Amino acid sequence: MKDPDRTPAGDAFAEFAISVLRLAGPLTQAGDALAKPSGQTSARWQVLAAANHAPMSVADAARALGLARQGVQRIADLLEAEGLIAYRDNPTHQRAKLMVLTAAGETALHDIKERQAAWADGLGGALGERRLRQASALIAEVIEVLKERPAPEPSED
Template identity: 85%
Template sequence: MDDPERTPAGDAFAEFAISVLRLAGPLTVAGDALSKPSGQTSARWQVLAAANHGPMSVADAARALGLARQGVQRIADLLAEEGLIGYEDNPVHQRAKLMVLTGQGSRILHDIKQRQAVWADSFGEELGEERLRQASALIAEAIAILKPTARASGET
């Protein structure tokens, strides 16, 4: 059976989508390398960073990160056991506690951010600010277009 024909624009979008998906792997590996000296992983770093944006529930963090709530809950509970985040009462939802960084969590996140700044500066210089801003805008636009499609199909 032959593959369906696509327009040149459809081919370009398929190539773009595959490239973005392929980028996720190396970014995770780099994130793990940047967070490892602080005893963390990319996933744990993401949850620490979410908690740093102000008190938010695990569900709010999962939505912001585009991850499953259950996975974020598992990581948040581990971070709480280690004293890196705490849970506070949520004035708008009795059962959904709010994650907040502890002092130790804040110090660890700061250390990771310092390593990430050096790394990002290097890649930013190599790839160029304008090109990166254009790519980011294109990705944000694609996400905005795809989100209603994902909701309509039952995805989150």
């Protein structure tokens, strides 16, 4: 069966999308390596960073991270059991507690950020600030366009 024809712009978008998806694997591996000395993973690091950004509910963190609430809840519960975050009352929602970092969580996150800074400085220097900022702006623009124009739901034939 022949692949459907796309415009050159459609081909460019498909290539871009595949490249971004392929980038996720090496970034996750690098994140895991940066977080491992602190006993964490990339996923745990993301939740710690979200809780550090501002006290927020698990659902708020999941939305901010673009992840499923159930997955973030599982990680948050593990982080709480390890004493890295605590749940606090939420003045705007009785049942949705707010995640806040504990002192141990702040230390773990700080240590990861120290390692990440050196790694990011090296890669940023090699790739160039201007090019990276252009790429980031394009990715942010694509995210907004996809929010406005998501892929169509499959039809039931």
